[in-house]
Amino acid sequence: MPNKIEEGGQALIKCLESEGVEYIFGYSGGAAIPIFDALVTTENNIEFVLVRHEQGAVHMADGYARATGKPAVVLVTSGPGATNTLTGIMTAHMDSVPMIVVSGQAVSWMLGKDAFQEADIFGITMPVVKHSYLVKETNDIPRITREAFHIATTGRPGPVLIDIPKDVSAGPFTGDLRAEMDLPGYRLNTDVDNDVILRISEAVAKAKRPLILAGHGAMIAQADDVLMALAEKANIPVTSTLLGKGIFPESHRLSLGMLGMHGTAYANKAVCECDLILNVGSRFDDRILGQPDSFCQDATIVHIDIDAAEVGKMIQPQIACVADAKMALEELIKHVPVMEHTAWNKHLDGYKKAYPLKFKRQGGLKMQHVIDEFYKQTEGRACVSTDVGQHQMWAAQFYKNESRYDWLSSGGAGTMGFGFPASIGAAFGRRDDIHICFVGDGGFQMTFFELATVAIHKLPVKIVVLNNHYLGMVRQWQELFYDDRMSGVDLEGNPDFVKLAESFGVKGFNLRRPGDVKRVVETALAYNEGPCLINCEVEKTDNVYPMVPAGAALEAMLVEAPTQKMAKPTGST
Amino acid sequence: MSMEKEIHTVSVYVSNKPGALARIAQVFSRRGYNIESLVVSPAFDGHFSRMTIGCSGSADGLDQIIKQVDKLVDVLRCIDHTNDGSVVKEMGLIKLEVSSDARSEALQIAEHYGCKTIDLTDQSMIIQVVGNPDKIDALEKMIGKFRIVELVRTGKVVMSRGNECT
Structure with a gap:
């Protein structure tokens, strides 16, 4: 050559x-x-x-x-x-x-x-x-x-x-392979403003009920170690966005899990009750704000973001720090004193006990049950991707991530069809890890043809099709807010996913009964000859809670099915 | 939040690259901002271009737009000059239908506004006016007693005073 x-x-x-x-x-x-x-x-x-x-x-x-x-x-x-x-x-x-x-x-x-x-x-x-x-x-x-x-x-x-x-x-190439860049307009915010860091540390030191909100920016900056050190030094509870999952171990005593529309009740209550929120690399997306005007109304809002255009876009912070999340936290931790916050953390522990994430293991098979079993058997150490919809929210709730880069989910765009190919890409990058891809029957059918790709390369992807024969999240909205008028959500004509997988040379399993969950998950995880698909025939009409109706304040969160008829939501989608 | 519509003057200093204008225009249109005037021309250093954008909308919205324009890879800086005392100038060409007996009055008004007459026929004339946009608005009103056949304005250009950057 x-x-x-x-x-x-x-x-x-x-x-x-x-x-x-x-x-x-x-x-x-x-x-x-x-x-x-x-x-x-x-x-x-x-x-x-x-x-x-x-x-x-x-x-x-x-x-x-x-x-x-x-x-x-x-x-x-x-x-x-x-x-x-x-x-x-x-x-x-x-x-x-x-x-x-x-x-x-x-x-x-x-x-x-x-x-x-x-x-x-x-x-x-x-x-x-x-x-x-x-x-x-x-x-x-x-x-x-x-x-x-x-x-x-x-x-x-x-x-x-x-x-x-x-x-x-x-065309003929006669140039220099090591040509220099020419980007006069591209400026990076590399310096951390120490005055701003001092103002943040003073505010944190004064706060009685502080809360850290960790977003994707913290993940991108690889701020996990310093975030942990800061949270533990000052005993500040941590909630994360959907894309921040894993930047702080969700099994940690200070973790509140995910906040927002389908976040944990205790995370959302912490947001409502905190007196300082330290946002590290989240863009205050509408999924976590509820109603922007009432978000953390009485709290000091601190926003650390590398993108200046995010500051004040959704929420006007009292203190803004335009910087890399990791560099900012590394400066901040020097000035934040050791604190206990015993009462505040105890108070939140009370919420964890009062409003745990839960589901019934009896009756029909639940998506939550399958996800929870994968979590338990992998101890939160798998690289998990999701598609978009109900299963995505349940996976966010029940698959607790232990470390960064282990949660792949389309957050901002909410792209159906994302989960399966994303998991394949992740498996190429990390062939020795376990890859679990939770997908709905709807989203999976948008990109299932990549079964060929996953089979050819014998990638260790567990494709978990949480199959309720519905576009479940839209159906949930139609049930709650549109008088149960189902429109465009019935996925009749689904293929036999196990046969489909097998036709590509991918091993398939069926899972129908709650009693089989443990065994089938064990078998799937033990399967070592490339990809496999688990078709889970789950309950057709389960709903995701907690839920904050779009555009409503976090205080209006439903922790379980409402007993009254709900008004149509005011927020976007 | 102020929802009042204001007229703003924004300058952009940008690398002279294909697509740069489209990217900037897109930031405005995506936020529902109407660009009222736009002037693009090569800067002193030919690798870069100068833009002056006149637009209307709320000040809060503009703040966000300026940050988003400023972060475009090709943009070196984007500055809001609204009410900062910068020099703002524009040129206008006005073609009037004027018969010979009304000509002297038209010329009188034009002279008052420092205009130049750059074309003259039996039935028409073109006058050229240079100044801040308010001055051109005022001339438009005064000279409107004659029939304005065509009016072309260049759109405003801005430059900061003293040592301030544009």
Whole structure:
């Protein structure tokens, strides 16, 4: 194989390799052939993973990035190949996931002339990328690739698109593979303002009922150690957002689990009653605020976020610190005194006892039961992905995460079809870990074709289909707020998921009775010859509680099924 | 929260890259802000462009927009100059239908506003006015007694005074 770099595509592959890329997830096509050819003609250590649909590739890359903390790469062709990545790019953008999407493009001189498989993907993706490039000169490829990785992974991470016309990727390369970046407008907040840190520490020292809210920013900054040290030093209880799950061990005495719409009652009560909330890397998403105007009305609000545009967007904090979460906490912990907060923690322990997360083990099979059993048997040490809906919320409640990078869930975007491919991507990045993917029957059918990918690569993914033959979360809303009028939620015609899996060469199990949960979960976890699928025929009409109706204040949380008719929610979705 | 609509003047200093304008415009449109005027031109250093954006909407909303524009990779800085005393100038061209007997009055008004006459025919004239946007508004009103056939304004450009950056 020649080591000489003669064409643009070869330069790209070399640049990706020098960025430490292990895998490229993607799908070939005409406009990307020069790049695919370069994968063969260039000596490199990159493994290309051929998926079954471009959406699968992007979610795999997303899962890989979330589970490893490393940027992931997608390679697709132009037109429909590129547009199929859109949902995945948006998903990554909403959740600040570092990703590079390389798309082939029609030849330069045909741009804007409706060439075959031409789509203006640069324009189409503009609102959902952190940055994007349309490459015009072959020799620009190294600079652009370097910039793309730098932008995707630093500050608040996000997806970057590189659109490469076929004549550019096939064109002669005479440039410098080590070209410098040229990003005069890209400024990173690297300094922690010590005056602000002192103000925060004074406020924390004064607080009688402090609460830490840990978000995805804390995860991205890898702030787990210092967060734990701070919480323990000052005995401050910690609640996390959906995407912050695992940044603080959920089995810890100070953990309150997840807050928000379907968070724990004790987390939401703590938010309502605290006199200081220290937000570390959460963007105060509408799922956790309830009603913004009444959120932590009487508490001092401190917001640490690396993105200045998040400060004051939803909630105006009394003290704002624009900085990396880990660096900020490392300064803060020096100034925060040792504190006990015995009464406050005891008070919250009382709530934990009064409002535990619970479910019935008798009667029909419950999703919670299956999730809880996986949690117990893996001791919270598996890398868990979810799809979107009821099972996602129950997994968030019952699968308590012990460490970071073990929780993969589409938070901001709420993308159905995310969970399964994300788990595959995570398994590529961490082949020796256990990967459990909790999916509903609805979301799984959006990307189940990646059964081929998971089977070919014999990845250790346990696909747990929590099958209630319904789009359960929407059905729950229709039951509670729309007089039980079911509309567009009945998934009649579901396939036999076990047979479906087996047709791809994936081992399948059926689970129907609560009495079998322990045994089947044991068997599935012990299954060691690649992926397996567990089809769980669960109760059709169970509802997730606690629940804060969208747009209502956290105080209005329902801890169990309401006895009165509910008004339609005022918040968005 | 102030929901009152105000007219704002925003400057953006940005790398001269394809798509930069679209990205900036998108931040405004996504938040439902209407761009009233927009001037883009090369900066002194040709690698960069200057933009002056006139827009209307609530001050709270604008604060968020400015932060979001400022964080775009291509943007070096984005500043709200509303009510900060910066120099704001605009040029306007006004084509009037004026017969020869009314011409002297039209010229009198034009002269009062420091306008130049740059085209003159039997039935029409084009005058050029330079100044802050309020001045052009006022001229528009005064000269409106003649029939305005066409009016083209460049949109305002802004520059901070003294040592302040634009």
